[in-house]
Amino acid sequence: MVKMAINMDYAERRNRDLTFLKRFKMSTTNLNIWYGAVHAVKNINLSIEKNKVIAIIGPSGCGKSTFLRSLNRMNDVILKSRIEGKILLDEKNIYDTDVDVVEIRRKIGMVFQKSNPFPKSIFENVAYGLRVNGIKDKNYLEQKIERSLKDAALWKEVEDRLDSLALDLSGGQQQRLCIARALAVEPEVVLFDEPCSALDPTATAKIEELIQELKKKYTIVIVTHNMQQAARISDFTAFFMLGELIEFDKTDKIFTAPSKKTTEDYITGRFG
């Protein structure tokens, strides 16, 4: 009898875990990150729901970028950074020793603050990730590039000049090209680190609209300094301060009825 009860309990827990896993694309457990002696990210527990937009806000230097970069192991590149804790993608800890970093970065794409297209043609920019992943078939490449540029809402503006240099595009177009480039390798999650901070309002609006569209296919995490932007485009908002996660909740809740005083102070612009 007792044994059965334990078993049932186990089954139930497992079921619960499975629904949890189905609902959440990524989650971090007791995540800590250091740069040398600087403790940049402190004990973060956060779960990211599938096909949702998660915004990360907080004052400058609070560890937003560091946290974001840990999600696709971009911090590995920085020599003196050290990480502790777990980050699950689906069911797998991406920091396990048997994990292929390349595979992780392919599954979790990234768009940077400053648009950084390669000094190559528009076509080659989008093709790069595919080529690196071993795709040579010309037809497939062309289809995939068209698809990605369409998904990034850039196709109409560049379809007749795919061979011209990417650096000749406008700032907003360059950023959308970087998005297309990230989408081309068919990621499951796309990370954005302040993608609009160098753009004018029109270009920003375009990208925000695009992110709304993208969440149908991808899970999105976006760092932003712009609180209105977070409120406009995200489903969930995480508020970071001094490396700690102060509050994480539905965006509506964070912006209308935050449960912490610090969050309220930050949102109402009392500091930051």
Next chain:
Amino acid sequence: MKRRQKENLIQGFFCGLSLCSILFLLGIVIVLFKEGLPIFNVISFGKLFFGKFWYPTYEPADFGMLPLILGSLMVTVGALIISVPLGVASAIYISEVAHPKGKEFVKLLIELLAGVPSVVYGFFGMVFLAPLVQNFFGLPVGLNAFTAAILLGVMAIPTITSVSEDAISAVPESFKEASYALGANRWETTVKITLPAAMGGISTGIILGMGRAVGETMTVLMVAGGAAVIPHSFFEPVRTMTATIAAEMGETVVGGEHFHALFAIAIVLFLMTLTFNIIADFLSQRFRRRLR
């Protein structure tokens, strides 16, 4: 008022100094052309540049520069075959691969290489490298284009490495990050992103290294063998344009035909290095514009 004067003074000082160097350059050009052009009174343009025989002391003399031009070309091409891969590879190692300590060490080595006087290279070549080449390939003489090319290649490495390294280091970190984020590894990133982006600067380095090899005199005078005949293989002694001027200038009659012929060689050399520098300059400027 006083500060203004001081600024004018400083400006004038530097302006004067740079004018000085321009004056020197102008002087060199004027002398070169004044002493070189009279040779065309004696011999036609085609005969001078494409004549196959350089017998300046015969009666009547032959001033065919072709063997010398080919000698220079051969030695320079050979030097590039050696110095381009080694120089660029060292630049990649220094800027992309090495840990700080290894980086400092290789940089120091290459700076040392640049500091060795060319006569020492020549001496090393005559005493050590030439016999080695002679025995290894079973040749009648070890002083030939091959030996000279090896030495010139080593001498051109520092130029190529330091200019290439600057270019590679100037490639923005953001390009590399984007590449990593797309799943490329370090090697793919270096080959497909960093090197193409640095190509302008690297080719500048190569051209400057080429200029160094073409212009080098003492080493080739000592180890290239000195035969002013059209070479048929890398293992024959050759005579370069520079070595010819250095070896023969002391024995000519000032104002004689031979004297003017040597100056004509100097004009060719001058124009060649000038062209190299202009190309290098153009490439580095284009490179800078592309990265902006």
